[in-house]
Amino acid sequence: xxxxxxxxxxxxxxxxxxxxxxxxxxxxxxxxxxxxxxxxxxxxxxxxxxxxxxxxxxxxxxxxxxxxxxxxxxxxxxxxxxxxxxxxxxxxxxxxxxxxxxxxxxxxxxxxxxxxxxxxxxxxxxxxxxxxxxxxxxxxxxxxxxxxxxxxxxxxxxxxxxxxxxxxxxxxxxxxxxxxxxxxxxxxxxxxxxxxxxxxxxxxxxxxxxxxxxxxxxxxxxxxxxxxxxxxxxxxxxxxxxxxxxxxxxxxxxxxxxxxxxxxxxxxxxxxxxxxxxxxxxxxxxxxxxxxxxxxxxxxxxxxxxxxxxxxxxxxxxxxxxxxxxxxxxxxxxxxxxxxxxxxxxxxxxxxxxxxxxxxxxxxxxxxxxxxxxxxxxxxxxx
Amino acid sequence: xxxxxxxxxxxxxxxxxxxxxxxxxxxxxxxxxxxxxxxxxxxxxxxxxxxxxxxxxxxxxxxxxxxxxxxxxxxxxxxxxxxxxxxxxxxxxxxxxxxxxxxxxxxxxxxxxxxxxxxxxxxxxxxxxxxxxxxxxxxxxxxxxxxxxxxxxxxxxxxxxxxxxxxxxxxxxxxxxxxxxxxxxxxxxxxxxxxxxxxxxxxxxxxxxxxxxxxxxxxxxxxxxxxxxxxxxxxxxxxxxxxxxxxxxxxxxxxxxxxxxxxxxxxxxxxxxxxxxxxxxxxxxxxxxxxxxxxxxxxxxxxxxxxxxxxxxxxxxxxxxxxxxxxxxxxxxxxxxxxxxxxxxxxxxxxxxxxxxxxxxxxxxxxxxxxxxxxxxxxxxxx
Numbered sequence: 001x002x003x004x005x006x007x008x009x010x011x012x013x014x015x016x017x018x019x020x021x022x023x024x025x026x027x028x029x030x031x032x033x034x035x036x037x038x039x040x041x042x043x044x045x046x047x048x049x050x051x052x053x054x055x056x057x058x059x060x061x062x063x064x065x066x067x068x069x070x071x072x073x074x075x076x077x078x079x080x081x082x083x084x085x086x087x088x089x090x091x092x093x094x095x096x097x098x099x100x101x102x103x104x105x106x107x108x109x110x111x112x113x114x115x116x117x118x119x120x121x122x123x124x125x126x127x128x129x130x131x132x133x134x135x136x137x138x139x140x141x142x143x144x145x146x147x148x149x150x151x152x153x154x155x156x157x158x159x160x161x162x163x164x165x166x167x168x169x170x171x172x173x174x175x176x177x178x179x180x181x182x183x184x185x186x187x188x189x190x191x192x193x194x195x196x197x198x199x200x201x202x203x204x205x206x207x208x209x210x211x212x213x214x215x216x217x218x219x220x221x222x223x224x225x226x227x228x229x230x231x232x233x234x235x236x237x238x239x240x241x242x243x244x245x246x247x248x249x250x251x252x253x254x255x256x257x258x259x260x261x262x263x264x265x266x267x268x269x270x271x272x273x274x275x276x277x278x279x280x281x282x283x284x285x286x287x288x289x290x291x292x293x294x295x296x297x298x299x300x301x302x303x304x305x306x307x308x309x310x311x312x313x314x315x316x317x318x319x320x321x322x323x324x325x326x327x328x329x330x331x332x333x334x335x336x337x338x339x340x341x342x343x344x345x346x347x348x349x350x351x352x353x354x355x356x357x358x359x360x361x362x363x364x365x366x367x368x369x370x371x372x373x374x375x376x377x378x379x380x381x382x383x
Numbered sequence: 384x385x386x387x388x389x390x391x392x393x394x395x396x397x398x399x400x401x402x403x404x405x406x407x408x409x410x411x412x413x414x415x416x417x418x419x420x421x422x423x424x425x426x427x428x429x430x431x432x433x434x435x436x437x438x439x440x441x442x443x444x445x446x447x448x449x450x451x452x453x454x455x456x457x458x459x460x461x462x463x464x465x466x467x468x469x470x471x472x473x474x475x476x477x478x479x480x481x482x483x484x485x486x487x488x489x490x491x492x493x494x495x496x497x498x499x500x501x502x503x504x505x506x507x508x509x510x511x512x513x514x515x516x517x518x519x520x521x522x523x524x525x526x527x528x529x530x531x532x533x534x535x536x537x538x539x540x541x542x543x544x545x546x547x548x549x550x551x552x553x554x555x556x557x558x559x560x561x562x563x564x565x566x567x568x569x570x571x572x573x574x575x576x577x578x579x580x581x582x583x584x585x586x587x588x589x590x591x592x593x594x595x596x597x598x599x600x601x602x603x604x605x606x607x608x609x610x611x612x613x614x615x616x617x618x619x620x621x622x623x624x625x626x627x628x629x630x631x632x633x634x635x636x637x638x639x640x641x642x643x644x645x646x647x648x649x650x651x652x653x654x655x656x657x658x659x660x661x662x663x664x665x666x667x668x669x670x671x672x673x674x675x676x677x678x679x680x681x682x683x684x685x686x687x688x689x690x691x692x693x694x695x696x697x698x699x700x701x702x703x704x705x706x707x708x709x710x711x712x713x714x715x716x717x718x719x720x721x722x723x724x725x726x727x728x729x730x731x732x733x734x735x736x737x738x739x740x741x742x743x744x745x746x747x748x749x750x751x752x753x754x755x756x757x758x759x760x761x762x763x764x765x766x
Contacts, residue, residue: 076758099478
């Protein structure tokens, strides 16, 4: 496989974009990424989205964005992997360049979720679960994650308050991110006072329903410096899957797809957890953050929450996470979140993260997770 | 790019599968393709589907099929390109092998459309059109194609009856295909008597709403003979796009995406139209067949219908099309149809098409088209 690099990134602010359509968001992020790369044309466009059909009545999305972004005729395909769609689309774009089929491609993650009442959005999100054996019974992702969080608390003997550091850190990191949805700090007391969604999951354990799009431009590493004096290398790109339902799993508190995807990526890059400078993880709920830290082998089993409590996840800690606010505070437009993570990792590696800039940062992981961690897409990026 | 070959194919019968779920169909086709290849494991699975979310409330489809087909942990992603999804999924699978990321992968196209009332299906199919500028006005694909067919008849001076050969040939070719939905002959009189859907498009101009799944197993050409003594080479794989809407096009009777996709494929393969032995084209409506023959440069502009009338599209003609019944008579489970085309082309090239076997057949095209020909995916296959 020929090596692939990122030569441009772009994003829209995350929020409730009632005045912008799905296509507006996708085109805006795509054009921003091309402008960043200093180009006005690509050979192919891949669009990641989970819910464009269900929430916006728009399939054929990649073709639409290609035409409206100004690239008539190019190859364009949509990629879906539930809430991991934003990572998956970069995976396919990477394959397109690595194969030699294309020289310069753009991957754009797009989601518009706020044009519908919340119960409709909740039902649409439940299509990431097993339709016949889980979703048909009315289960929601808040409920499923609440089961995991309660089990975690009981098995490992911790309290709701112990999860607060994930939320506090995410909001702290979002403060200086102009693209983030929630740019205000929260305290442990705010967290404890926040209303329950599905006990023990509260509003502040959860990432928001929102709109947004993010894009990355890829080309072969060999040619990357023709376009950018700060290219970022994709050192690894790996997807792994697990059962959709929790029931068949040996241990619901073990994210096998996250483990497998991360370890495939470590092997591809020839790296170990100790080599990683930061981790853009999929903090859709606080419990997902804890279990992701464990499955990616940054914390022992049952120690993910303690890892956060000990301050390791903060910008000065040994493994900063969600450095621009994460899904929790930057926001979680589901099929776009994985692409936002890669945009943010590239900004860190280029030294363009402003007040959030990490010191000595050379290698980072961006990891996008779908369903109940039934699919995970991991990218390791480096300079 | 390293060359890629097909080493196994599988399919379910096309029809109204009320007793089988989306997953049953996908797993059945996948397992059949693996059995054909003589293997029981793949490195990755790509699923093509347009409507699994809208009609079956199931996204995260590739992960689901991977788990239920018995491949826990592997990479799995869903690909969507409207009614071209079944071709697009093979395109992405080809990139995965060509890049060297995987050795053996399966691409499966899956659609289940008959669990819903027809107006719901019509609305879901309309998500392939521009949601804001076309579908919002209530337009359907039958109506859009009726506009084209009427314009064609007026501009080129032909009658409804002139389109009959497309239908007669498709039904004739489906008779000996055990996987086809409609295995009975039709006559010109049947065609003329068939009830109108959107004048001048009748029931018999149209492909049916139905269920089905088809799968192909790919590996590098270098290793193909380890698995199969009859591998079929993918000589070209090319996607092209156009505007979603008809309004911005210079000439609505010219399928630019079909032209561009076919010509990219010709260039990749180093072939010309005269080298092609048969053409599995996207006969969703008779007018689409005529315009596809023209855009792929087998017939002059305005001569696609005459090309059919002159008998060239029959099994003994100079360019047989839809050799196992096409979308019209084998059936059109939308996100699976493009994969069925490739399965059928492989059967022809292996000499396994039974009563439908073409003589001296070495190179064939399978072409999957989405929306109003807003996206086209072309594969050239050869032995």
